[in-house]
């Protein structure tokens with residue numbers, strides 16, 4: 001479980017996040033949604049300490065991350081898997097080496113075992129026959145999938161994914177969503193996913209928070225989203241004409 | 255004020271770079287890789303530049319010494335001492351600041367803006383140490399080798415110039431380069447080289463490590479890193495000369 005309490009963050013005096021409080025529960029897929037530029041990535045980075053929050057607390061199962069020293073953070077981060085928006089794969093390493101990397105740094109596993117584990121993870125994200133390619137030779141979506149494989153290779157207790165399926169075709173996006181939800185439930189990890197893809201929200205949004213211009217504007221489950229009368233949320237959810245039409249049709253029905 | 259805070263930031267950065275490595279074996283592997291990419295790869299440019307500068311120093315000395323009462327072998331001696339004292343350490347240092355330094359700054363800067371450094375941090379790795387310590391070790395170990403190569407090749411370049419142009423007889427030159435040889439000059443040059451290697455790598459890596467923005471900023475930080483490290487090299491040159499030769 002991760003508890004965020006009254007978190008504030010600004011860049012050079014410009015506030016980006018204001019008074020965010022939220023609890024991400026263990027064994028659930030927690031989604032952060034919001035428009036582009038609303039502060040999702042910044043929130044995620046504040047939670048894991050890549051940005052220093054100006055104020056507030058972030059508590060990972062009773063351990064307050066904000067006041068923690070360098071060594072404490074390092075230890076806690078070994079329990080965290082993170083997938084960055086752009087993949088953040090190491091350019092100089094092949095796909096396989098990228099996934100093996102965390103294992104080499106922190107385990108004494110023999111080489112074969114590491115490779116096997118890496119390949120299991122790559123299979124889970126539907127990647128075959130790319131082991132020897134370099135990140136520069138992959139498509140954007142493939143990079144994301146390798147990044148997910150790398151994030152889960154160490155069986156993390158906490159998993160953060162920043163837009164895991166933007167730029168993926170709907171079918172692969174579905175595979176990724178299912179994968180994330182599967183590992184969350186199988187290993188009972190605390191998963192936080194940034195997204196602006198409504199399909200994922202409806203697919204895996206066990207808990208959803210909606211960020212609007214740096215404020216937490218709404219919180220609930222995917223079932224509650226459609227019936228909400230929050231103006232900003234409706235604006236976001238029913239942004240496309242297609243969605244608006246469906247909404248008007250369904251509301252006529254009832 | 256800005257300079258002081260930047261200097262403080264640099265000191266903190268360097269302490270982080272030198273804090274305990276995660277896994278010594280991986281660091282050693284990385285260091286060997288860096289020796290290859292930063293050191294071995296620079297041998298070519300060092301050889302080319304040293305040959306030509308050695309030749310030019312010899313010719314210039316020859317054409318500036320017209321008086322007949324100065325023995326010609328002093329040309330060899332002058333060329334040798336210029337190469338040993340200043341050229342092979344400081345000039346080569348400046349050239350490496352341009353070549354190796356910009357390479358380091360842009361590589362680290364690129365890793366910063368593509369979040370690869372964040373990814374390392376998220377794995378619980380001390381990214382500053384993991385990325386930069388091997389580079390510092392590699393250049394501090396291998397740049398002295400480059401300096402020695404440059405000395406040998408530079409002196410050889412001077413001899414080639416004598417042969418090709420006939421400005422000086424080969425025997426005068428060879429007598430000159432052996433005359434009154436002070437071995438300490440080599441120690442002096444190597445000490446300078448090691449200090450320069452540290453400056454080049456840590457200063458350019460520092461600029462890359464804290465870059466913000468996009469590709470344009472990476473380019474700028476690499477230029478800035480090269481300029482700062484060049485100035486610091488010259489400053490270190492003055493200080494070390496005063497300390498070691500006075």
Ligand SMILES: Nc1ncnc2c1ncn2[C@@H]1O[C@H](COP(=O)(O)OP(=O)(O)OP(=O)(O)O)[C@@H](O)[C@H]1O
Nearest residue numbers: 011016034035036037038039040041042043085196
């Ligand atoms: N390092 C930074 N320095 C200054 N401002 C920043 C920085 N990072 C983000 N911002 C600002 O914070 C705001 C939120 O950015 P953020 O990256 O969190 O958006 P996002 O919700 O992740 O958007 P997207 O869906 O496009 O990824 C933006 O206005 C951005 O300009």
Ligand SMILES: [Mg+2]
Nearest residue numbers: 040041085162
């Ligand atoms: Mg984002």
